[in-house]
Amino acid sequence: MNAKQYIPRTGDALFVVDVQNDFLPGGRLAVPDGDAVVPVLNNYIEVFSKSGLSVFASRDWHPKDHCSFREQGGLWPPHCIAASEGAGFARDLHLPPTAQVISKATSKEMDNYSAFEVDDLAGQLRDMKINRLFIGGLATDYCVLNTVRDALAYGFTVVLLGDAIRSVNVHPDDGLKAEEQMIRLGATRITLQQVTE
Ligand code: VGL
Numbered sequence: 001m002n003a004k005q006y007i008p009r010t011g012d013a014l015f016v017v018d019v020q021n022d023f024l025p026g027g028r029l030a031v032p033d034g035d036a037v038v039p040v041l042n043n044y045i046e047v048f049s050k051s052g053l054s055v056f057a058s059r060d061w062h063p064k065d066h067c068s069f070r071e072q073g074g075l076w077p078p079h080c081i082a083a084s085e086g087a088g089f090a091r092d093l094h095l096p097p098t099a100q101v102i103s104k105a106t107s108k109e110m111d112n113y114s115a116f117e118v119d120d121l122a123g124q125l126r127d128m129k130i131n132r133l134f135i136g137g138l139a140t141d142y143c144v145l146n147t148v149r150d151a152l153a154y155g156f157t158v159v160l161l162g163d164a165i166r167s168v169n170v171h172p173d174d175g176l177k178a179e180e181q182m183i184r185l186g187a188t189r190i191t192l193q194q195v196t197e
C-alpha cells in the first residue's frame with residue numbers, strides 16, 4: 001500500500017456538500033453535531049488550496065414553496081430558501097474565493113440530493129481533468145450519499161472524508177448504513193491525517 005496515496009495531487013478536487021446554516025445546530029433542518037464538520041473541512045480546504053487544487057461547494061437553494069417542504073407534501077421543514085440567511089454557507093467555513101458553487105434543487109417541482117443532477121457537473125469535472133473527488137459535508141444520509149453515488153456512477157474515484165460528515169439519522173443508524181453503502185459502492189473512507197502525512 002502506498003502511504004501517500006491520499007495526498008491531494010493533480011486531478012483531485014475537494015467537494016463540500018451543503019455546509020449551510022440551516023443544517024447546523026439552531027438551523028431549520030439541523031443535523032445533529034453538524035457544526036463539527038466545519039473546522040475539519042477548513043483543514044481539508046487549506047490543503048487543497050495550498051496545492052492549487054479546485055474546491056467545489058454545493059448548496060441547497062430552494063424556492064419558498066419547494067416540493068420537499070411539508071406544506072407541499074414533502075418530508076422536510078422549510079430550509080435553505082434561496083438567498084436567506086439559512087441558505088448561506090456556514091459563517092466559519094473558509095471557502096476560498098475561487099470555490100465553485102453549485103446551487104441545486106432551485107425549482108419548485110424537483111428536489112436534488114445530488115449535485116450531479118445540475119449544471120452537467122460530471123462534464124465540467126472531466127473538462128477540468130478532475131478524476132478523483134474528496135467529498136465531505138452534510139448530510140451523510142442524504143446529499144452526501146447521493147452525491148457520492150452519482151460521482152461513482154459517472155466513473156470518478158471517491159474519497160469519503162469520514163471525519164467531515166454528519167447524518168440526520170431519521171432512523172438511528174441511517175448515517176452508518178449510508179457510509180457502508182458508499183464504501184460498498186467503491187468509495188474509500190479516510191480521515192484528515194491521511195491527506196497531510
Ligand atoms: C439535505 C434534506 C433535505 C441534505 C437537503 O443536504 O442532505 N437533506 N435537503
Ligand code: ZN
Nearest residue numbers: 060068080105
Ligand atoms: Zn433540501
